[in-house]
Amino acid sequence: MTEQSLRWAVNDAWVLTWRNLTVWRRVPAYLVFTIVQPTIFTLLFRFVFGGAIPVAIPGGYVNYLLPGVIGQTAAFATMATAISLAIEAQKGVIDRLRVMPIARSAVLLGRLAADGFRMLVTLLVIIAVGYAVGFRFSGGVGAALGMIALAEAFGLALCCVSMFIGLALRQEEAVQAFGLIWLFPLTFVSSAFVPVQSMPGWLQAFAVNQPVTHVINALRALALGDTRVTPMGDNLWLSIVWIAAIVAVFMPLAVRAYKRVS
């Protein structure tokens, strides 16, 4: 790739990022919905279910909960990615972009950048909500920033999965239904809301070894400190391996689906 074509590729991705962000800005309802759901989850688990879930960590359940909600929020935010792309493929918008002499990567990168930014805003809002109901970081500023970065990286990796799903299914309803099928088990059958030790053995086997659990355990260790009750252990590097693996598998699949949209 020459320097010139690299510059155009950056330009094209940026123009489409701007376009996607402008749409979010024009329709605040999109952003509000992305934020309302995790806010409700935070309040629900903090005040309704939380009392019944015994965890022995300093600060109580709210400190256990928030990294879990953050992990789930990053995952759920990618639903919107899949839906937007499915709608654009269905309406023919993507076709029309493909007819223009733009970089092949631009549509996907523009989507990733805009949705990544929106995800970051959502994560920060949820942390603020958490602070309002008693959550506190206790591992230092660096670790807190690390938590946000890890959640964001994980969310972006899942964005690749969602881009693939959106472009492969190309139907809003199908994407919505399918999103629930993979995101619900992954995020609920994990350490997000309850300690996995409370699950039956067969389910525990899945919960302990799936990426969401590793990521949320790592988020927790970053948020609350690498202590006996929230140990980092292997979770950080396992999270990074999972993130890299998900991107390595699903980015090419998304690119292939993009080329085949018709």
Place this chain on the structure above:
Amino acid sequence: MTAPTNAGDKAIVVEGLRKSFGKVEALRGIDFAVQRGTVLGVLGPNGAGKTTAVRILTTLLQPDAGRAFVEDHDVVREAAAVRNVIGLAGQSTAIVDELTGHENLEMVGRLHHLTRTQARARAGDLLAQFDLEDAADRAAKTYSGGMLRRLDLAASLVAHPAVLFLDEPTTGLDPRSRLAMWDVIRTLVAGGTTLLLTTQYLDEADELADDIIVIDHGQVIAEGTAEELKGRIGGDVVEFTVPDRSRIDDAIAAIDTLGEGDPVLDRHRGQVAIRVGSRGSEALVETVRRLDAAGVESAGLSLRRPSLDDVFLALTGHAAAAVADEVTA
């Protein structure tokens, strides 16, 4: 770049193009060429293969067999070069509903690597040209159907394409918007753009196209200028119904020698149609006179331009609607 049959004055050359989707043969080997600076009308009913052909020519779809060149570039092997010289508008839309008309065009300009200033200026010019200045700063989702089509067409013109593809640009528009669209297209063509236009309406192809190809079931079944085709179709049609079914045969006998070819009778509706070439109004008066002389009462006497149905009847011996039925059957 090997385009042996592609003489320098052709903007589009298509040779033996085939494309199947599973068991559906959308294109069964079509050939045609478009002279630079002219308009080709591709006429055909639903499912004929028009969009498939346009998608292949605009690099969105790979053909199973055959070759196609746009401005001497192979659409498969030199897709990037083709994308530099084409514009596409029609059945799909490039418009983002939440952005304003101006923002939409500016975005397309930036994607074509104009500077911000150039992109803004170009957007302004196009909005003026397409009579959208008043709506320039409104979100596109507030536009009417006709305005959206115009905006979409404007978007396809941002980079001054040498070859423009319009896939059914007026389908779904009301008659007034349709006429406005025709005007816009005529202006474009006067500026020297080569245009490939697909349509289901003969009158549209007639108005806008220099040459017409008729496709049906993925094959070219006729080609020529509008005049030549209309010659084959037989020009205008006089139509009337006979309320008293028992007098239908008398009516037919009365007008039998009036037109070109035999009158076509729909016995069920009591409707008679006869092709009268270019002698429209004269034949209309004559019909009235003869029916009167024969003492046959008629209703709904009218003169109309040939429709796509008539084209199909003349070219294939079956109606376009029947074609559609066959396809779905």
